[in-house]
Amino acid sequence: MANDAAPSPDRRPADGGPFDAIVVGAGFSGLYQLHCLRDRLGLSVRVLEAGSGVGGTWYWNRYPGARCDSESHSYGYFFSRELLEEWEWTERYPEQPEILRYLNHVADRFDLKRDISFDTRVTAARRDAAANRWHVETSAGERLTATYLILAVGCLSSANVPKIPGLETFAGAWYHTGEWPHEGVDFTGKRVGQIGTGSTGIQAAPVIARSAAHLTVFQRTPNYSVPARNGPLGAEFKRWVRERHDEIRDVVRTTPNGHPFRIAERKAFDVTDEERRAIYEAAWEKGGLQFRASFRDLLVDKRANDTAAAFIKEKIRAIVKDKATAAVLAAIDHPYAAKRPPIDSGYFETFNRDNVTLVDIRARPIERIVPGGIVAGGREYPLDIIVFATGFDAMTGPLLRIAIEGSDGLTLKEAWRAGPRTYLGLQVAGFPNMFTLTGPGSPSVLCNLPVAIEQHVEWITDCIAWLRANGVDRIEPAAEAVESWVAHVNEAAAATLLPTVPHSWYLGANVPGKPRVFMPYAGGMARYRAICEDVAARGYAGFVLGGSDRAAARPARVGGFAAAAASGSVGV
Numbered sequence: 001m002a003n004d005a006a007p008s009p010d011r012r013p014a015d016g017g018p019f020d021a022i023v024v025g026a027g028f029s030g031l032y033q034l035h036c037l038r039d040r041l042g043l044s045v046r047v048l049e050a051g052s053g054v055g056g057t058w059y060w061n062r063y064p065g066a067r068c069d070s071e072s073h074s075y076g077y078f079f080s081r082e083l084l085e086e087w088e089w090t091e092r093y094p095e096q097p098e099i100l101r102y103l104n105h106v107a108d109r110f111d112l113k114r115d116i117s118f119d120t121r122v123t124a125a126r127r128d129a130a131a132n133r134w135h136v137e138t139s140a141g142e143r144l145t146a147t148y149l150i151l152a153v154g155c156l157s158s159a160n161v162p163k164i165p166g167l168e169t170f171a172g173a174w175y176h177t178g179e180w181p182h183e184g185v186d187f188t189g190k191r192v193g194q195i196g197t198g199s200t201g202i203q204a205a206p207v208i209a210r211s212a213a214h215l216t217v218f219q220r221t222p223n224y225s226v227p228a229r230n231g232p233l234g235a236e237f238k239r240w241v242r243e244r245h246d247e248i249r250d251v252v253r254t255t256p257n258g259h260p261f262r263i264a265e266r267k268a269f270d271v272t273d274e275e276r277r278a279i280y281e282a283a284w285e286k287g288g289l290q291f292r293a294s295f296r297d298l299l300v301d302k303r304a305n306d307t308a309a310a311f312i313k314e315k316i317r318a319i320v321k322d323k324a325t326a327a328v329l330a331a332i333d334h335p336y337a338a339k340r341p342p343i344d345s346g347y348f349e350t351f352n353r354d355n356v357t358l359v360d361i362r363a364r365p366i367e368r369i370v371p372g373g374i375v376a377g378g379r380e381y382p383l384d385i386i387v388f389a390t391g392f393d394a395m396t397g398p399l400l401r402i403a404i405e406g407s408d409g410l411t412l413k414e415a416w417r418a419g420p421r422t423y424l425g426l427q428v429a430g431f432p433n434m435f436t437l438t439g440p441g442s443p444s445v446l447c448n449l450p451v452a453i454e455q456h457v458e459w460i461t462d463c464i465a466w467l468r469a470n471g472v473d474r475i476e477p478a479a480e481a482v483e484s485w486v487a488h489v490n491e492a493a494a495a496t497l498l499p500t501v502p503h504s505w506y507l508g509a510n511v512p513g514k515p516r517v518f519m520p521y522a523g524g525m526a527r528y529r530a531i532c533e534d535v536a537a538r539g540y541a542g543f544v545l546g547g548s549d550r551a552a553a554r555p556a557r558v559g560g561f562a563a564a565a566a567s568g569s570v571g572v
């Protein structure tokens with residue numbers, strides 16, 4: 001899309017609308033969606049945001065050590081050359097406060113805040129088929145109306161606090177990393193218990209250990225991690241980035257996972273054992289998510305993956321001095337990167353500190369929380385603070401906590417009882433004119449998210465522009481298009497090692513009772529982009545256009561997506 005920031009026309013409906021579009025969420029996706037619809041298409045748009053400021057994930061996740069695992073020069077918007085030229089990141093991986101400053105800069109630069117209602121949580125959305133409108137309700141009882149409902153609620157915004165008996169009796173303080181107090185938490189002199197060793201826990205533990213009197217890490221599933229090798233960016237690298245915005249954009253838009261590096265062409269057994277080891281050593285030294293790009297078959301061939309897994313386990317055993325602790329950390333039971341691979345700044349080294357203890361709660365599960373701490377394996381660990389780094393009800397959670405009612409009273413909860421079903425991750429049958437950004441069935445969490453977000457937002461913007469230009473008042477996917485997309489999402493996942501991990505949040509396994517469905521699209525972002533472009537070019541193939549609600553029951557005017565529109569490797 002062109003980078004045309006046309007002045008917004010003064011089309012400002014009354015407080016409740018009717019608006020052309022309501023966007024829920026003012027994170028990376030909601031901000032850009034507002035800019036596109038308001039400033040490019042001239043639509044009236046209201047953004048509703050639960051937080052008191054912009055930022056989404058980066059507004060809420062203020063836990064110690066919170067930073068992005070994507071490299072800073074790829075973590076941002078590419079749509080505006082001016083924005084690219086005026087913003088300079090300071091570290092290889094930006095820290096949460098810097099990302100929040102960036103998003104505030106974007107919001108101010110494009111004058112977005114005037115169309116955002118902060119402190120406004122959306123509780124319900126109901127479709128009025130006759131009027132072809134969406135009615136939205138907020139926790140304060142406000143009611144707003146719009147033609148299009150765009151859910152930019154993020155994939156990881158619904159905190160998962162496990163129901164451990166006795167939590168309410170705990171005499172100390174407890175926090176979930178995704179809802180961290182804005183004033184921070186002082187760990188000085190405190191005995192801290194941290195539950196969870198995913199990407200978040202692995203970032204938080206080294207920082208907490210530096211100020212706490214004692215840190216006890218409760219580990220259920222051991223995890224791989226590769227050093228991030230974070231550090232300040234030098235003048236030379238900053239110049240290199242300044243001179244290569246176009247090149248970097250082209251790379252992130254054409255790789256399977258949206259990162260600023262290519263996945264190696266070679267396979268793990270194309271090289272000798274010595275060469276493979278040297279490649280892993282070099283990747284370990286370089287640090288970051290690029291480690292998984294060392295060979296192209298790591299995520300599809302278990303034998304290839306075993307070589308990376310063995311290398312990292314050996315590193316863990318070499319770093320951690322206490323043999324028993326090292327054994328518990330290295331007892332990893334899943335293929336490398338088949339769960340989201342963390343990167344760290346001194347995570348395994350943290351267990352060499354005198355004030356850090358690891359508790360293997362897989363062997364000795366947590367029984368209960370008592371006023372003085374956590375009881376696991378019959379032993380009480382005395383604590384002043386508990387940190388839940390226990391993740392999120394990912395992808396579907398943020399959507400399903402809004403009571404969404406589509407055509408004929410069909411609720412999203414009912415429609416997704418057996419798991420999420422979308423077309424392209426963008427729309428749900430029975431919910432006309434409702435779009436999901438980075439929704440289930442899209443590459444989303446398997447991709448560097450701003451890259452996925454720009455693609456979604458621009459596709460939705462072009463789609464709405466096309467509908468308006470062609471006098472089409474509603475769009476929803478045909479049932480058979482959803483059917484074949486869900487089959488394709490499953491097929492793409494099955495071609496990888498990802499669905500083989502039973503305890504993965506990609507499958508919803510971290511939330512008791514959640515349907516086990518592999519949620520993100522593992523066919524790769526570049527391939528997904530080509531499929532979406534092809535669908536649009538064929539007059540929105542697979543969608544039912546115009547007519548009345550419940551159109552999904554009718555076949556689409558033009559068939560569905562064509563997986564052959566593009567080929568590509570897995571997007572992980």
Ligand code: NAP
Nearest residue numbers: 067068069162196197198199200201220221340389390391
């Ligand atoms: P997560 O990956 O879901 O990890 C949660 C951890 O808590 C796991 O170790 C899990 O163990 C444990 N856990 C959950 N419920 C538990 C229970 N009832 N008892 C004991 N342990 C329990 O969550 P996360 O670390 O917050 O990361 C979520 C995602 O956010 C990441 O995968 C990533 O996509 C994103 N993230 C990104 C960044 C970044 O880019 N900077 C940073 C952090 C997070 P099991 O494995 O056994 O379930």
